[in-house]
Amino acid sequence: MFHIQRTPEVYDVVVIGSGAGGGTAVRVLTEKGISCALLEAGPMLDPAKEFKEHQWPYQVDHRGAEEGGKFYFGQGKPFGYFTTTSGGWELEGEPYTVAEGSEFQWFRSRIVGGRTNHYGRMSFRFSDYDFKPYSMDGLGWDWPVSYEEIAPYYDKAERFIGVTGSNHNLRSAPNGQFLPPPPPRAHEVLIQKSCEKLGIPCIPNRRAVLTRPWNGRAACHYCGQCGRGCLTASAYSSAQVDVFPSLKTGKLKLFTNAMARELLTDGNGKVTGVIYIDKTTRTEKVIRGRAFVLAASACESARILLNSKTKDYPNGVANGSGVVGRFLMDTVGFSLSGYVPALEGLPRYNTDGFGGAHLYMPWWMVGKHDQLDFPRGYHIEIGGGYGMPGVGSFHGAARRYGYGAQMKQKIREEYGCTVAFAGRGEMIPNLHSYCEIDPDVVDQWGIPVLKFHFQWSDYEWKQARHMEKTFTAIIETMGGRVRSLSDSAREKGGISTPGSIIHEVGTVRMGSDPRSSALNKYCQSHEAKNLFVVDGGFFVSNPDKNPTLTINAFAWRAADYLAEEMRKGNV
Amino acid sequence: MSEELVQPCARTTRRDALRNIAFGLTTLGGGSLTVEAAQHVHSAVAAERAAGPYRPKAFSEQQWVTLRRLVELIVPADAVSPSALDAGAPEFIDLLASQNPELARIYYGGFAWLDAEMRRRYGKPFASAKTEQQVAMLDALVEAERLLERHSAEEAIYRRGGTYKMFSRYTTQPGTPLAAGVRFFDWVRKMTVDAYYTSAVGIRDLGFVGNTVLSKYEVPVEVVEYALKRSPFGAR
Incomplete structure (x- = not known):
């Protein structure tokens, strides 16, 4: 690896991915004065340039059909020209493969804030029974966390990002901290x-x-166009609500167009660095840190772990159990x-x-x-x-x-x-739905890609x-x-095409038994104590509640826990 | 030619609107930007139209005349609103065809098919035929389209049956000599409808009153009452 440029700086925490999980993590950590590096595989977000809020269709000659009428040939932007989806089902030069007999669609956003720039903003906390599905019907697995344990973090997340709603004492829709x-x-x-x-x-x-x-943040101005990105950040996006304010603390260094490839370890189970591709120069670089937080999205995080085969982790970092990539679920x-x-x-x-x-x-x-x-x-x-x-x-x-x-x-x-x-x-996790490294294909950065298997x-x-x-x-x-x-x-x-609801989760699941799970209940690797996964990867089941708020809550809790462990000298 | 499309610059520019939003909505009170105020048309097509008669980029004079007649028949003027000609539909189709050879070929082939069929039927190309003849042609295409739809629905049912393979030769017959024309007409129609309802005149025709900035969102009581009264639930 003698070509690799090393940065001299060692960050307290290196966070990979700037969506709901990564955004929350850097905000919570930098607020505590912890220095963070944040890697984002796409460019910086400039809302004023990127967001097409309030535009009329006739303000562009193609009316939204895009140049040459791409829309009519099924080649338009996913969800339409005016949305702020940066990325899509297919990314140029960054393929994935799907096994024969399977169907899977993988939506990836490459931009600061990731998919939170355009997502539906549905924010449903899980119910008590959602954490104990196996106990309820004997299918799947229980979470190593109870509702009571995570409820304070749902409260924090709702209060911080601002969630509308009302309390009805319904078991399937627990009471929360709501705006009118x-x-x-x-x-x-x-x-x-x-x-x-x-x-x-x-x-x-x-x-x-x-x-x-x-x-x-300003109140909603009721234009009804959250999917175009919100210029006033009245709709939550991790870019505007977590990452940008964190940059102002001076504790956060943001690396854009930085595509993580693999983690480096010290041979004794500790993660020491991450190799990433600087897309603008097509060079490999390394960032070093005391702790690492993966938040690249469930499947991308699984991909990084599986691609990180080291002496101490021959199956990939944090994958002694072999569950990384397994039990992939969509809604x-x-x-x-x-x-x-x-x-x-x-x-x-x-x-x-x-x-x-x-x-x-x-x-x-x-x-x-x-x-x-x-x-x-x-x-x-x-x-x-x-x-x-x-x-x-x-x-x-x-x-x-x-x-x-x-x-x-x-x-x-x-x-x-x-x-x-x-x-x-809610889908029941099954053995036929998983992702793995496709040994035959690499993307344009030379990184082996994912191959998906999926069955309803x-x-x-x-x-x-x-x-x-x-x-x-x-x-x-x-x-x-x-x-x-x-x-x-x-x-x-x-029934929806697998992956198309964009709630793919479960590929780096948590659990109390290190033999059948990759993470403990704090999203911390059972094996690599200075490694956390705070995207949808940690999900044990995929309840009928859209996953983002649960990612916000668990990422917050993981960041609190990590900070405390660092203070105690355990990490 | 519609005023809406060439109106150079309305009272409030988009930038002003965004600045207002950025500085907090309370300054706007309960007011909202109107369609007119939010209009700030700066499109290349509009500029060209302002400069003189539009010159098609992808189509010949004959094709252009045919296209203009087609879009006018697809969305004609009525008591409420003007036709697709006033919504810039021909320019929209021409622009996209000029950027995409595949789309241009669909139109070139379609125009040629249509004129050949019209000559066969009436001895003259579409654009110079009488209105009744043009309408009769389009009616025939719509009728053929319905036939094709029925066929494909039937075929979907056959396909699941065990005898499908044996008889697939029969069931996959197109069923109408107008199939190519149906496909072309569908292209012109969908693009015309898109151009129409994404234009200022089309949006006004629908009565769309959104895409504004409000400091408070309210649902008018009379609207809810109207819907309830007409529903099985009756008045509130």
């Missing part, structure tokens, strides 16, 4: 009534969006929409609100699994209202109505009359069918007509 939620829109009131009749709770949504000024997704005649002719009003749905339905059949043919549960997310028109908004209607004055009239009448439901359910089981398919029945009932109860799936569409779209 915005009022429901007209279609959401109908959905709520519908759910009331069906015995499904429908309560204010929990999103990381400020409905009042909070911790020095079970299924969507259905319906047309609601009651909404026809509604006086037009602004439905932008705070971006996402103002209500949601937490799981309502806890402990009633004798009535179900699948384990665990799901929550329901809502769509509807008068969305800002964009390319593709009316292709379906245009096909239905042909062309001409009649089509135009129909589009006008039906606009805003559709409601959509998306189920987000009957549990997930049955859950998706239950979602379909539930959504149909909600739509019909409000007098709506289901835009039903044809049999062939169900065969293909009856």
